Amino acid sequence: MEIKERIKQILQYVGGKENVKNAWHCITRLRFELKDKEKIDVEAIKKMDCVLGTAFAKEQFQIVIGVGVEKYYEELVEQLGIDANAPVEAALDEKKKDFVTWFMDVVSGIFGPVVPAIAGAGMIKGLMGGLVALGVITNTTDTYKVIDMLASGVFNFLPFFLAVSAAKKFRTSEYLAVAIAAIIMYPTMIEAAQAGEISAFMLFGMIPVPVFNYSSSVIPIIFGVWGLSYIHKWVDKIIPSAAKTVVVPTITLFIAGLFTLLVVGPVGIYCGKGLAWIIGSLFSVSPTLAGIVMGAIRPISILVGMHHAMTPVALENFSTLGYDQLMPMMFIANLAIVGAVAACYFKADTQREKQIAGSSVISGILGITEPALFGVLTKYKKAFIAATVASTVGSAFIGTFGVRLFGYITSSIFSIPAYIGPWFGYAAIGWVMTLAISFGLAYVLIRKPEDEKEEKSQVRKEADVQDEQKSPSELSAPAAGKVIPMQEIQDPVFSEGALGECIGVDPVDGKIVAPADGKIMHLADTLHAVGIQAGSVEILIHVGIDTVDMNGEGFQSKVKEGQSVQRGQELLHVDLQKIKEAGHPATVIMIVTNTEDFQIIEPAAHGNIKAGEPLMKVKMG
Incomplete structure (x- = not known):
């Protein structure tokens, strides 16, 4: 059965679309806020082949899907007609947002x-x-x-x-x-x-x-x-x-x-x-100073999603003044990013990196700079600095000469004709200057491996990633504390093994470590759960019960998706006091999500345990 049909059934069993007040997801579960819980057909939902279990928690009805829940959520929001880009936002308590x-x-x-x-x-x-x-x-x-x-x-x-x-x-x-x-x-x-x-x-x-x-x-x-x-x-x-x-x-x-x-x-x-x-x-004090400030903050504002705050100001300027000087600076910042990424293209060591940088340059020219920022400049941090410097210099230049626009346009190459007017020459000089500075500075700052030793070190790193395919025979404790058997975990989804065989630890500190060598496959937006691929063992570390509701407060990530980790390496650091204040059990749960692939999965320890000590044995079937 396709995901589309499964979601139709789920909506039918929870009382129909009209019974859904809100819906969101965490790393394994679809979560619903419903108008009338009496309309839920729990048994019918449990019988669905895609459902691993169900649970009620704090006015939420939860359907456990597993680590592929994102695909189900995408179809769910499509059928509900809500914002597909708000899986996290829907789960947030708006009152908790700053x-x-x-x-x-x-x-x-x-x-x-x-x-x-x-x-x-x-x-x-x-x-x-x-x-x-x-x-x-x-x-x-x-x-x-x-x-x-x-x-x-x-x-x-x-x-x-x-x-x-x-x-x-x-x-x-x-x-x-x-x-x-x-x-x-x-x-x-x-x-x-x-x-x-x-x-x-x-x-x-x-x-x-x-x-x-x-x-x-x-x-x-x-x-x-x-x-x-x-x-x-x-x-x-x-x-x-x-x-x-x-x-x-x-x-x-x-x-x-x-x-x-x-x-x-x-x-x-x-x-x-x-x-x-x-x-x-700011412009009246000094157009040059305004350019310096706007140019300096623009790249970082795009990176953190704050660049949209300037849109109402630009529109207000068009409405009251008939023109705007901010949007030309936005275009300058885009060109600065494009120039720096172009330098990264020539400095890239692999074909894949060149492809990413090349496509980011094209999208940046067309006005979409997020791929360049997140896909390239977050890795080449010196290139990001170069882009910021170029954006600052270019914006200060066009600010000094009063470059302006008379209508709202996107900051792309197609917007160039809109600059036709008395300030076009200054704008063109600013564009060329910005591209030259960002490309040149980034090209100088970014360094390739200088000798064979560095290249061999890279080869060894790649070999380490390949070694992750070796399956461990035992998994270490992800935290220090008292061991909690699966049946005693305070969540039926875990205690009944809906997600797979698991074991818990009542932690004594906030350090959460990797139970084996592997690769980070999933990192929850709310940072309460981490998925690891350790050879053929699929592991999910879940910190606390229903801590997804905390929206990441008190959680600090030490890793990122796609990163290789070693046994005992810190994955997360959590504030146990904040979890307690939020009213959640802090139990750290380690689940083998592909349990069916193994002949034996059993505890290897009881009582108190230190992080990194053997906690669970696994043996292939």
């Missing part, structure tokens, strides 16, 4: 789907702005007005686009979200703001509704839909089922609309202007 993490998640999630529309319109707008600046065309002809409609429509009515995207991100009604956008974009509001004759409408003769021009605005509608998501849930909860169809949207729209007009809309306007003012102040 504000910066939450903000970055929201901005990237909302702007990602909208980029094609604003990039296409931005390209047209940028070209037209450049031609007007050169005096090639004027903005008074009918031709210009028609083309301007093509370019400006998206930006003028941007709140509608963001409303749909934000509704998906906040998991609320898209049509009610668009209705909120329609409220703040209604001609009565926009015309009053443009006329500038009044500062507020008086609701009921005594409540002032601030007047603002929400055209092209970004933050107000995001805040408004965020408020809508909570108001909609609250109203839906208190209204009887018989009246939901008409009453719920009526009350929701009334409350959320007023909440947006009175509170979050004005707050969003001031926040947007505040962000633009901060960046603008």
Whole structure:
């Protein structure tokens, strides 16, 4: 049976799609938050050939699939219609997220789907702005007005686009979200703001509704839909089922609309202007200094996912100033990354590394720099430094000469025509300068093996990886503490052997080590579990019971996926006190997930044990 059909059955057995409030996964389990647990057909789920077991824990219903759970989750989110890129986010308690993490998640999630529309319109707008600046065309002809409609429509009515995207991100009604956008974009509001004759409408003769021009605005509608998501849930909860169809949207729209007009809309306007003012102040102090700061932080901001924070600022600049100087610096940073990776291509020792670097250069030129950063520059750290230096110098140069854009565009080679105008020459010099500095500096800093000894050392490392295929006859304890037999582990998934034969250790310290020589095959995003391939033995080290809920708090990884490890090498370091405070047993569980391949798997120790001492014997069948 295909995964698609299996997921259909699972959804049927948990009470249907409509019974699912939320779904996510850890390294072995699908986890559900359900509206009505009485609708679950547990026995039917257990009989499915893909299911190793089930469990209830802290209002969650868990279905144990095994280490291939990601494929099932991908199909699950497809059928549920939720964000396929949020396997971890769904599992997080939003209240535990710090504000910066939450903000970055929201901005990237909302702007990602909208980029094609604003990039296409931005390209047209940028070209037209450049031609007007050169005096090639004027903005008074009918031709210009028609083309301007093509370019400006998206930006003028941007709140509608963001409303749909934000509704998906906040998991609320898209049509009610668009209705909120329609409220703040209604001609009565926009015309009053443009006329500038009044500062507020008086609701009921005594409540002032601030007047603002929400055209092209970004933050107000995001805040408004965020408020809508909570108001909609609250109203839906208190209204009887018989009246939901008409009453719920009526009350929701009334409350959320007023909440947006009175509170979050004005707050969003001031926040947007505040962000633009901060960046603008930096440019007013010194455009060169602004370039240095923006150029220096751009590569690292992409690496940590914070680069999306600049998008609202750029859009605010286009809306209020008619141009933006940040986006040219974003393009400079992309070129710096491309140049450094191109140097890595010529310094690479293997054909595979050359292929990765070459493809990353192409994608970087097209505006996608993540492959270059994560696939190349995280390995060649000196090249990353070179890219940062080049980005800083190039951005400072174009900042000094005031290079700007007149419309939002993607930072790729296809955006070059949008720079046509008085500043094109400075922009071109900045591009060439950036590429030359990043390539040259990276090429000098990156060093190949200088003699045969280093090459032989590499050969020995590769031989060590091949030696991992040798299967160990015993597995060492992954932690120091008291041995816990499988049947006494406080989780039926483990104690009943659903994932395979296992054994536990009640740890006395937070050091988790490798039970055998092998290779890291899986590392949970929440760092509570590690999968190791030790020859033909597939091992899963699971730290604590239901610690996936901690979202990695108190867990520190010492290894990464694909890395070779030796017996006794530290894999994780965990804060046992935080696990205890979170209300979870800290039991460290070692599971042989391919138990069926062995004739004998049995404990090799009892009582107290030190990390690295023999804990389990294995013998092939």
